[in-house]
Amino acid sequence: MISQDEYFIGVTLISVLLAIVLLIFLNRYRRDNTRLRETEGKLRQNEQELQSSLAVTERQAQELQVLNQVRTTLARELDLSALIRTVVEVTPQTFGYTQVSLYLLEGGDLMLQHQVGYDSVIERIPITEGVSGRVV
Numbered sequence: 001m002i003s004q005d006e007y008f009i010g011v012t013l014i015s016v017l018l019a020i021v022l023l024i025f026l027n028r029y030r031r032d033n034t035r036l037r038e039t040e041g042k043l044r045q046n047e048q049e050l051q052s053s054l055a056v057t058e059r060q061a062q063e064l065q066v067l068n069q070v071r072t073t074l075a076r077e078l079d080l081s082a083l084i085r086t087v088v089e090v091t092p093q094t095f096g097y098t099q100v101s102l103y104l105l106e107g108g109d110l111m112l113q114h115q116v117g118y119d120s121v122i123e124r125i126p127i128t129e130g131v132s133g134r135v136v
Helices: 004-076 080-095 130-135
Strands: 100-106 109-116 124-126
Touching: 004 080, 080 100, 080 109, 124 130
Parallel strands: none
Antiparallel strands: 100 109, 109 124
16 A cells, blocks of 8 residues: 555656656757748748749740841841830730830931830930930
């Protein structure tokens, strides 16, 4: 038969052992949870980098599409106006722009060659005026 003191010591030892096991379990859980959060953060960062790379790649593919269409037109046409028309019309289709125009420098003015989407068209822009003039 076990005495009361022995019983109390046994229960106390079991309680202490259970507390130690619980502390070990909680410490491991906390470490695992920290690693999980770090891994999730890295995954989110990788996803953002992949999305950014995808956007750049899509933009490059669009640019290559325009260049291919212009190259094809150059191979078929020697007419500069046909090339200009192709460039102006392909650009909004590819990039979703609503307004595109192309001007060539003739003398002291920029002369409109072709445009898409403008309600009010400026046929001639003097290079001595405005933002375009400062750029030229």
